[in-house]
Amino acid sequence: MTQQAPQSQQQALLPGVKNTIAVASGKGGVGKSTVAVNLAVALAKEGHSVGLIDADVYGPSAPLMLGINEKPVVDNQKLRPLEAHGIKVMSIGFLVDEDQAMIWRGPMASGAVRQFMSDVEWGDLDYIVFDLPPGTGDIQLTLVQSIPLTGAVIVTTPQDIALTDARKGLKMFARVNVPVYGIIENMSYFICPSCGHREEIFSYGGGKRSAEGLGTEFLGEIPLYTKIREGGDTGKPIVVLEPDSEHTKKFLEIARNLHEEVKKFNETRPRDGGGNIVIDV
Template structure:
């Protein structure tokens, strides 16, 4: 069955923007419509990034009504936002010069409302995915809380939020106007885009919307009086990292890597990015560092040995410690009961607690 353009336009006229009361076609939001062999794709181009960041339900509805048309095999709708009038396209902007040693970067923007009472913000980052960064961030946040600190945990990974699963929290946060109340899990305040959207849905968002979402999770959440806000960053060196470094005065960053060379190459890039924007590096953690046989106690360096320690030394950064590859860490994370919370006196939790002590010392020194 052939699908024609008019069928699609008629379907999209039924999708109403709740804020304006008009359909998305009349508003001119629909752009770039492509029809190919039953596969439909188009963009919803919203007036600005803030509007786009809260329009995921609108995107999902548009995708749904098109998918329901007989003959449509797939429907892909991408949210985007118009470039503000008078701004310079990214391609036309001059490249930023590398930061010189001792040279201070631009002053940070005024504090966002939600974090005005947060004493210190630290980023847990990695150059690539799959190195256990989120598991590390969650357990470090809990380890810092066990030291008597008032701790919050922000999941800044918009495309792949994992904190709700790792802390075993479900349900939607309370919202009063623009203020979002964090969800308490294991005694700490947590927030993630995963609490606000269907976890089974893909976040089809472009860069500016990611930055806007991170800003909202920082500024619109009622974090209250915190000693430390731990931010679980997405992997890489993209929009979320730049937004965070520009919007808030980061006290420092922690880089997580596994021992093998391919992971360490990306870890170096992550470290270099934070240094370029004048964020202090607290150090490097080697995750999945080794495996201890539960039967014989022999140590196996599955991914190599000493790579993160050597990288830290070569780059002039502190080596914060090793975290083993262990079933208890994996099982407790999958169950939403992090190992530091359920087995704080065990050897796996001790690895996180020792690293948390070093981070707390760095914060005290600052």
């Protein structure tokens, strides 16, 4: 008689969610939140149902970047996620003041993120994207251990110092057996809007080289562009602000590349008795 596999953690915590993906970086300020938000909306534009969990309880970005000023309501003893630009969203920024969010200790931070999974009515989704706090220290490690992740993507800028940190990110996920789908290079280059000159402010191509060296995929590159920053500050991700621009095409391409990688990985994953992918946390 074959033994019934135990229900995976993901099925218990997020029963209707197919894929849970962390957006991480070794270094702060490389554009994780910008990428997480635009990638989530790009995946939705590609036809997937998508949620975003802002797991950076120390410096939540989702409310500002998505232009959400409401508070979530409780429905049937669960919080209903807020919605913006076609995705469902939960952030500590909806619930407490920014100053309060800053003083959380590691276990409280993980507890809050866990509640964002267990106490929120996510429904059926193809993807939940997690925007992680920067770094690869104990706080981040505890956090990734408490989220049933199907995989992660690493955001980096192209210069050597950021890439060294990106490698640490890959190592952190390897320690907890979470596959890394690939690397996204942000702030890859800058095209001067007046003269068209291309400037590689933080060097160029490091993300692609690192991905090759580390045996992971290169999912794409995003240039430095003023409206990406402006969109982040005004609640309109670039994929919404300029839906037909080159920058939006880059995010849509990254979303497609990621989806392909996810499909490839999912074909080889162990399944439980109900056909669900087994993820141990």
